[in-house]
Structure formats: C-alpha cells, structure tokens
Amino acid sequence: MNSNNQNLYIVEKISKLIPILLSFLMPVFFLSITSEFFEFNKFALLLIGTLLLSVMWVIKLISGQKIELTKSSVDLSLIVLTIVMALSTIFSLNKSVSIYGSQGRWFPGLFPMLGFLFYYYLAAPVLKETKTLKMAFYALIAGSSVSTIVAILSYFNVYIGSADFMSIPNFTLVGSTTSALILAAVAMVGALAALAYEQNIPSKMLLVTSILLNFFYVALTGSMVGWAILAVGAVCLFVMIDFRGYSTNRSTSMILVGAMLAIVLLNVVPNTKNALKNPNMAAEITLPFNDSWIVATSTIRDYPLLATGPSTFYLNYSRYRPVSVNNTPVWNVRFDKPHDELLNSMATLGIVGLAAVLYFASRVAKFAWSAKNIQDESGLVRVISVSLLATLPVFLFTYATVINTFVLFQLLIMAIAAHAVTKEAAKGAELIEINFASIAAVTTIGEAGAIKREYFHYVAAAPMLLIAAYAGFLFYKSYAAEFYIRKSVIAAQSNNGSKIYEYQSKAINLNPRRDTYHVAYAQTNLALANALASKENLTDEDKTTIQTLIAQSIRSSRVATEVLNPLNVVNWQTRALIYRSILGVADNAAEWAIASYNTAIQLDPSNPALRLDIGGIYFAQQDYLSAANYFRQATSLKADYANAHYNFAQALIKLNDPANAKRELEITKTLVAQGSPDYQKVEQDLASLSQKPTVAGAQNTKPTVEQLTGQTTNGQTLPQEPLTKPVETQNNGTQNLNLQDLPQGSQVGATQPAQQ
Structure with a gap:
C-alpha cells in the first residue's frame, strides 16, 4: 500500500x-x-x-x-x-x-x-x-x-x-x-x-x-x-x-x-x-x-x-x-x-x-x-x-x-x-x-479551457473549505464568549469584581451581538459603582470612577434595549432598575426609569410586577395618586399578589383614605403566612391605621371572597415575596450611591427618554 x-x-x-x-x-x-x-x-x-x-x-x-x-x-x-x-x-x-x-x-x-x-x-x-x-x-x-x-x-x-x-x-x-x-x-x-x-x-x-x-x-x-x-x-x-x-x-x-x-x-x-x-x-x-x-x-x-x-x-x-x-x-x-x-x-x-x-x-x-x-x-x-x-x-x-x-x-x-x-x-x-475527475475532463476540453484539469479539484473543494472555516470561526467566537461569561460567574461567586468586569468585557468583544452580555455588564458596572461608593472619604478620582461606571452601565443597557434586542422586556426592566437605582445620583433618573418601565409594560402588558415597580417610583416622587393607580392595576392583574395589596394600602394611607387602606391590609393579611414577619408587619400597620380618624367621604367597600382569599389559594396560603413598602424598593443593592459622590449636575442621558 x-x-x-x-x-x-x-x-x-x-x-x-x-x-x-x-x-x-x-x-x-x-x-x-x-x-x-x-x-x-x-x-x-x-x-x-x-x-x-x-x-x-x-x-x-x-x-x-x-x-x-x-x-x-x-x-x-x-x-x-x-x-x-x-x-x-x-x-x-x-x-x-x-x-x-x-x-x-x-x-x-x-x-x-x-x-x-x-x-x-x-x-x-x-x-x-x-x-x-x-x-x-x-x-x-x-x-x-x-x-x-x-x-x-x-x-x-x-x-x-x-x-x-x-x-x-x-x-x-x-x-x-x-x-x-x-x-x-x-x-x-x-x-x-x-x-x-x-x-x-x-x-x-x-x-x-x-x-x-x-x-x-x-x-x-x-x-x-x-x-x-x-x-x-x-x-x-x-x-x-x-x-x-x-x-x-x-x-x-x-x-x-x-x-x-x-x-x-x-x-x-x-x-x-x-x-x-x-x-x-x-x-x-x-x-x-x-x-x-x-x-x-x-x-x-x-x-x-x-x-x-x-x-x-x-x-x-x-x-x-x-x-x-x-x-x-x-x-x-x-x-x-x-x-x-x-x-x-x-x-x-x-x-x-x-x-x-x-x-x-x-x-x-x-x-x-x-x-x-x-x-x-x-x-x-x-x-x-x-x-x-x-x-x-x-x-x-x-x-x-x-x-x-x-x-x-x-x-x-x-x-x-x-x-x-x-x-x-x-x-x-x-x-x-459524483466523479469530479469526469467533470474536470469535460470542463477542460481544449487548450483554452477556463479551468485546468489539475486545479479543478481544488476549485471544487474551495466552497466547502470556506464554509467550514467560516462556520468554525463564528462558533469559536461564540464559544470563547460563553467561556468568559462562565469565568465571570465563577468570579462573582468569589466576589472578585475586577475579574467579573474583565471577563464580561472580553465576552462582549468576542460576541457583541448577545444582549444578555450587555445586560450583565450593565449590572456589573452598577454593582462596582455601589461597592466603590461604600468607601469612606472618597477622593475625586473615586468619584470620577463612580460616574464612569454608572455611565457605562447606562450605555450598556441602552445598547441592549435600543440596538440589539428592543423587544426583550427583560432588557427594558433591567434598564429601568439601573435608572431607579440612581435616583439619588441623577436629577432626571426617575423620568428615564418611568419611560423604561412604560416600554416594558407595553411589551409585557399582563405582568403585575412591572406595575408594582413603576408605582414604587411614583411613590418615591410623592406622586401618590399615580402610585396608587399602578398598585391597583397590579392587584387587578393578580388578585392574590400580597405585595401589590400592601403597597396599594401604603399609597392609600398617603392619600388619606384609611378605610380602603385598611381593606387592602386585611386582604394582604389573608395572603401571607400566619405568624410570619410579614404577617406581624401587616398587623402593626393595621394597629397604626386604627388610631387614625376616618376621613369623611372615604369609601368603605367590602372586599370580595376572591380578593380576600386569592383566586388560586384553595384554602392554602400561596408563597409570596417579602412585603416591602414602596420607598424600600428604590435603593436595593445601591444604597451607597448618593448625589454627593458625583460631580454636581449629573444627567443620565443626553437626550429625553424615547417615546414608545
């Protein structure tokens, strides 16, 4: 042989x-x-x-x-x-x-x-x-x-x-x-x-x-x-x-x-x-x-x-x-x-x-x-x-x-x-x-043949080789990006912020088409800014770095929402969370957060959690009527949503409507586990509310059986997320970011929120 x-x-x-x-x-x-x-x-x-x-x-x-x-x-x-x-x-x-x-x-x-x-x-x-x-x-x-x-x-x-x-x-x-x-x-x-x-x-x-x-x-x-x-x-x-x-x-x-x-x-x-x-x-x-x-x-x-x-x-x-x-x-x-x-x-x-x-x-x-x-x-x-x-x-x-x-x-x-x-x-x-030798013989008849016989096989093989090489190159970049995203997850488990930042940057450079990479990168930048802001006696350089990280977080979220995948509600929700997290940093953050949440609601109209989140922003801005309206929408979409009823009650209290606030708190009480910290929190709010006089003209509407029990409880208490008052939802994970940390007059964007 x-x-x-x-x-x-x-x-x-x-x-x-x-x-x-x-x-x-x-x-x-x-x-x-x-x-x-x-x-x-x-x-x-x-x-x-x-x-x-x-x-x-x-x-x-x-x-x-x-x-x-x-x-x-x-x-x-x-x-x-x-x-x-x-x-x-x-x-x-x-x-x-x-x-x-x-x-x-x-x-x-x-x-x-x-x-x-x-x-x-x-x-x-x-x-x-x-x-x-x-x-x-x-x-x-x-x-x-x-x-x-x-x-x-x-x-x-x-x-x-x-x-x-x-x-x-x-x-x-x-x-x-x-x-x-x-x-x-x-x-x-x-x-x-x-x-x-x-x-x-x-x-x-x-x-x-x-x-x-x-x-x-x-x-x-x-x-x-x-x-x-x-x-x-x-x-x-x-x-x-x-x-x-x-x-x-x-x-x-x-x-x-x-x-x-x-x-x-x-x-x-x-x-x-x-x-x-x-x-x-x-x-x-x-x-x-x-x-x-x-x-x-x-x-x-x-x-x-x-x-x-x-x-x-x-x-x-x-x-x-x-x-x-x-x-x-x-x-x-x-x-x-x-x-x-x-x-x-x-x-x-x-x-x-x-x-x-x-x-x-x-x-x-x-x-x-x-x-x-x-x-x-x-x-x-x-x-x-x-x-x-x-x-x-x-x-x-x-x-x-x-x-x-x-x-x-x-x-x-x-x-x-x-x-x-x-x-x-x-x-x-x-x-x-398929015998390419026979094909080559036919296509190369005569001295003026366009393709010489000895090169025909290479010409015939070239398309397959190019397709294989290009496919391999594309997948290599995708695989390498996934490799670095995995390394960033491992770095996150050890709280190594600089490595998370580095690996996510490499992943984005290798595969910039993935909106999920940009969303993760935006969250990482915001977390690093929050960690840096927790330092005592911040220097001017630290303040500049914090501002840079926040700006990069916003840019990445905008790339995900405006360029790569504008129809993905998760991207808009993340963008809104970023703006919501810097309410104390930028003057118009609330405006941008509300615009982002409105877009998210358009993309996910039956999601009660989005109504709860946007209502929280209005509540923080002391627009209690708008907050109550969104909290009410959340309860309409999901009658057994304890947090929505609880937040609705808080907005009604601010609107000086204790009778309806009490009704919402009573509903909340039926939706949380008896004897739990949330149950005790609701009882304390009810006790505080009972000491306030009833305002003339306030409605005293009785709740329905469905509102009291929830439509799917079947006699059992469904698992609920921990109850939080509206103002408590604004600074989760970013409590260290304050206006004093950054140069004055910071803006979260150069243009007004896009009209959706």
Whole structure:
C-alpha cells in the first residue's frame, strides 16, 4: 500500500469513526466551562464532528476520489424546512437570535439547523457498511444507557461528582430529566428491536441490560412522554419486527418479560412505590398546553405566514401571555419555550413553518414505515426504522432541543444509510457517486479551457473549505464568549469584581451581538459603582470612577434595549432598575426609569410586577395618586399578589383614605403566612391605621371572597415575596450611591427618554 492509498485509508476510517463516536458521546458529553453546560457543548461537539467530516470530504475530493451522497424521499422536505427557517429569519423580530438561538436555548436557530443539515448529508454516506451502521446504532443505545444510569443514581442521591451542580436530585448528563427520559425510552425501543435479530450472546446480554435499565427509569419517573414513546414503539415492533427472533431466544425473552413485570410491580405496589419515590425530586416547569396555544394563536394572528422568527418564543410569550397565568404558581416565570415543538413552530415560523414541519414529519414517518416491506438479514433497516418512528411523538409532548433533535437526525441518517445499502427494490434511499475527475475532463476540453484539469479539484473543494472555516470561526467566537461569561460567574461567586468586569468585557468583544452580555455588564458596572461608593472619604478620582461606571452601565443597557434586542422586556426592566437605582445620583433618573418601565409594560402588558415597580417610583416622587393607580392595576392583574395589596394600602394611607387602606391590609393579611414577619408587619400597620380618624367621604367597600382569599389559594396560603413598602424598593443593592459622590449636575442621558 503506497502512502497516498494509506492516507486515504486513514481518512476513510476517521470518517466512519466520527458518527459512531457522536452516537455515544452526544448523550453523555457536557462541559462546565461555559455558561450553559449541556446543550451548548453538545452542539459544539456535533459541529466539530461535522467540520471534521467536511475536512475528510475535501481531502477525498482533492485526492481525486469519488464523492458519495445519499438521495432519499426525505431530502426535499428537509430542504424546504431549512428554506422556510431562513425566510423566517430574514423577517425575524430579532435576526441575531433567530440565527444563533437564544441564550441557553441554542436550538432551533438557523445556524444550528444548517449544522444538522450539513451533518445529515456528510454522515449518511460513510455509514454505508452494515458493520459501521450497526456499531453506530449500538453506540447510541450505549450512550443513552449511560445517561440513564447517571439519571437513576442522581434520583437516589448518588452523585458522580463533587461539584455543586452534580449534587441535585434531577442532575442528568443531558441537562433535564425530560431529555434523559426521551433517550431512555428511545434506547429501550431500539434495544428491544435489535434483540430480535442479535445472535451474539454478549451483545444480547448488553441489550437486555439496556432494556431493563431504561425501562426502570421510565417506570420510575412515570412521565407521559416516556410512555408515549414506548406505546408507539410497541405498535411498530408488533407490525415491523419478526417475532420469530424472540421465540428462538425463549429463555432470554422469558427472563426479560419477568424482569419487566417485576419493575412494573415495584412502581405500582404502594409500599415499594413509596420506598422508591424521591420526595425531593423537582418537577421541570413547562408552560401548559392551553397557555402555549393562546400565545401561538395570538402570534399567528399578527404574524400569520412566517411568524416572528426561530427562537423568538420568549418575545411572544411576554406580549401574548394570558392574564390567567397570573393565577398560577409560575406567574413570574418568563417561558422561552411552549408546551411542544408544534406550537413552537406555529409561534415562531408561522403557518408556512408549521406546514413545513408537518411535511417533514410526514415524510420521515412514511419513509420509516416503508421499512416493513424490506427484508434484510441483519434486520437493521427495520430495527432503526422502529426507533425512528418511536422518536417522532417526542415533539408532540416537548420542544426540540439539541439532544432530541440529534437523536432524530442520527436515526434518520442511519435509516437512510440502511435503505441505501440494501438490495431490496422497495428501498427509499440510494447512494449517488459524483466523479469530479469526469467533470474536470469535460470542463477542460481544449487548450483554452477556463479551468485546468489539475486545479479543478481544488476549485471544487474551495466552497466547502470556506464554509467550514467560516462556520468554525463564528462558533469559536461564540464559544470563547460563553467561556468568559462562565469565568465571570465563577468570579462573582468569589466576589472578585475586577475579574467579573474583565471577563464580561472580553465576552462582549468576542460576541457583541448577545444582549444578555450587555445586560450583565450593565449590572456589573452598577454593582462596582455601589461597592466603590461604600468607601469612606472618597477622593475625586473615586468619584470620577463612580460616574464612569454608572455611565457605562447606562450605555450598556441602552445598547441592549435600543440596538440589539428592543423587544426583550427583560432588557427594558433591567434598564429601568439601573435608572431607579440612581435616583439619588441623577436629577432626571426617575423620568428615564418611568419611560423604561412604560416600554416594558407595553411589551409585557399582563405582568403585575412591572406595575408594582413603576408605582414604587411614583411613590418615591410623592406622586401618590399615580402610585396608587399602578398598585391597583397590579392587584387587578393578580388578585392574590400580597405585595401589590400592601403597597396599594401604603399609597392609600398617603392619600388619606384609611378605610380602603385598611381593606387592602386585611386582604394582604389573608395572603401571607400566619405568624410570619410579614404577617406581624401587616398587623402593626393595621394597629397604626386604627388610631387614625376616618376621613369623611372615604369609601368603605367590602372586599370580595376572591380578593380576600386569592383566586388560586384553595384554602392554602400561596408563597409570596417579602412585603416591602414602596420607598424600600428604590435603593436595593445601591444604597451607597448618593448625589454627593458625583460631580454636581449629573444627567443620565443626553437626550429625553424615547417615546414608545
């Protein structure tokens, strides 16, 4: 074997190894060196694998080798979906978020989708051999089973590491119990299907072990999505798998059935069920279907065709969330994902996007279902197709993430490869060979040919190489920025303000498109200014530094709100908090804070907390009538909001309306825990109020039952935030900033607040 052939042999081996390694590593891989440990690093791993496959493809092309691609009935639907996502991104409310994904939620974005698309076309041809295909499938089962083992251990408070984030009952290698459950259920279905065709005894034992481990976790959690996957998998197994394989392994099958029945009994019998149950296991918070439906339909009412762009559900939720959410325990949670991926597609890609998603799903289902007409000795076509069909219901019960989308694409890639290599006429995919040497011969006929034959391969390889290099460069900058944000978090835990400032500055320089970085930087500058102001005997240099930090805080908040993401209510709320924090520093800070809160209220009209905050500013400015009006609005939006009722009472006291103030205090008293410090505070206020004479003409309206008890208490006191008087909310965390600290006449902005 000459050196050239040996190099090509190595390239071929590496190409085959990459999908196998990804199958195993994606379910288990994570790193704690970025701000988000799991999804971001899993996508980084996938992108590295895709870039390596691109390099291998370029090497083969330059060497004059034939390039293989797969063609299947799914291709058109996948390309249509990608094009629709690109069009939706063009008209997105925030193009940067739609391209790269939102902070902490990297999928679905256009860039990750393109990464999956390139991986789809690069990985399928290298899995053309049955041995390689089987190894990739078994690697996915093995990786998913390892993920399940860690999830089970964490459930029973057995931790694999000493880090704080590993010491929680719901720690998993994929970042959520739902994702771990999906992997477990899909792996169990795949292992059950493979067991019917497996002849190797050690492999059978490993498959049985995987089935029992994953089934135990599904039964232990009792989640609907897990049982849905198993139900669809059971139907597909019954229709598509040859059960004679189980009958030839009767002893193994009987042991498996007996063990599964034992697992069911353990999770059904009350005594064992209670013993297995972990009371500290926190349930994942998700937006209910009804609320998700309201947000999605409201969005397509205003943006019918392409909606608001990929990864923009968090913008839609703030604007369209129903007031009824305020009656639930998650009223103060800003959801960035709906109940499931269909509703997410409707809300972010519009009617056209939803149609594209359904078209893609139907083509995948039809393609996988066609495997029942194919007979092959290894059974891989049917085994992989059963697993693929079992994966589809996932997106009816939860939203798309990097890991569950990878499982879908990896199984689809393996199914296409299995179809392509089979000799059956009913196959739905085929391998296509592209010989660039022949193309070069045609395009270089004659001496005046535009492209010389010896350079044609390099010219043909250049676009792929440039795309790979540019994608790698973009992601490197994003990854490095996330790395520095994580370092700033670690610095914050050790109260190292200068390092926080330094690392956040580096993150912004690397990735200035992230509004969340600018918001964090603004908060850091304000905190540093407050820390410096706490010094005794401030020098002129200290005062100048404080002013510079405050100015930088304001500039960063304005970049986030006016340039990068003006529709994100969190950015405007943070900007308002910054202005509110310097009421004693700048003359017109209240004016700017009120303008920022008004914009936030426009973007999140059903949020009572924003009304409470803006009312506090009016209260501090002694505009008690405006303050009372906003506090009243907060109580109307959320009848069981103790702090809103308490602040409303304080404003009514200032307006010399003790009768109605007493009513609000009585309501507050019913909403806080009896005997708590807040309860005692309300009693003291009531005692003080009873000593004041009732003003003639004051209303003495009786409260309703709903106002007295709260609409969702059901006889129990709901958790409430600590009660604070309006003036107490103005200087939280910035009590050291005073007018005397800065040069006189400081202004928070050179222009008047923007009219929204």
